Amino acid sequence: MAKLTPYLVSEDARAQADFYINALGGEIVSVMTHGQLPDASEAVKDKVLHMCLVAGGIHFFMSDSVYAPLNRGNGIQLSLEFPTEAEARDAFAKLGEGGTVRHPLEPAFWGALFGQIEDKYGVIWMITTEAQACQA
Structure with missing residues (x-):
C-alpha cells in the first residue's frame, strides 16, 4: 500500500x-x-x-524552489480534519494569518464545521471537523 x-x-x-x-x-x-x-x-x-x-x-x-520559478496554483488543496471545534478554529485562525479566507469556518450541511483558507504562501487548506452522526 x-x-x-x-x-x-x-x-x-x-x-x-x-x-x-x-x-x-x-x-x-x-x-x-x-x-x-x-x-x-x-x-x-x-x-x-x-x-x-x-x-x-x-x-x-x-x-x-531554486532552479525554476514558483507558480501558485489551485490544483491541490490540503484537508485537515480535527476531532474538536476548538482545534479546528485554532488551526483556521493561525493558518489564516496573512492569508485569505475563501470560505468561513461554519457548520456545513453534512454535519461538520468546514472552512477554506489560502495561507500567505498560497497553499489552500480545507479545515473541517468530524461529521456528527444524525440523531433521531
Whole structure:
C-alpha cells in the first residue's frame, strides 16, 4: 500500500515550515541544504534541498524552489480534519494569518464545521471537523 506525504516547494521553506509548526504544533525533523551536495553552487548553498517536518501530526516534505520559478496554483488543496471545534478554529485562525479566507469556518450541511483558507504562501487548506452522526 502506498503512503502519501505532501511535498511543498517554497520560496522560503524554513519560514513556511516555522509558520506551519506555529499554527499546528510540531517540529522540523531534518534539513538538508544544497550546500551538502558534492558540487554545490555558492549562490544556493543555504537553500533547502529537502526538509522533513511534522505539523499537526502529519509528516510533510519541503524544499526551496531554486532552479525554476514558483507558480501558485489551485490544483491541490490540503484537508485537515480535527476531532474538536476548538482545534479546528485554532488551526483556521493561525493558518489564516496573512492569508485569505475563501470560505468561513461554519457548520456545513453534512454535519461538520468546514472552512477554506489560502495561507500567505498560497497553499489552500480545507479545515473541517468530524461529521456528527444524525440523531433521531
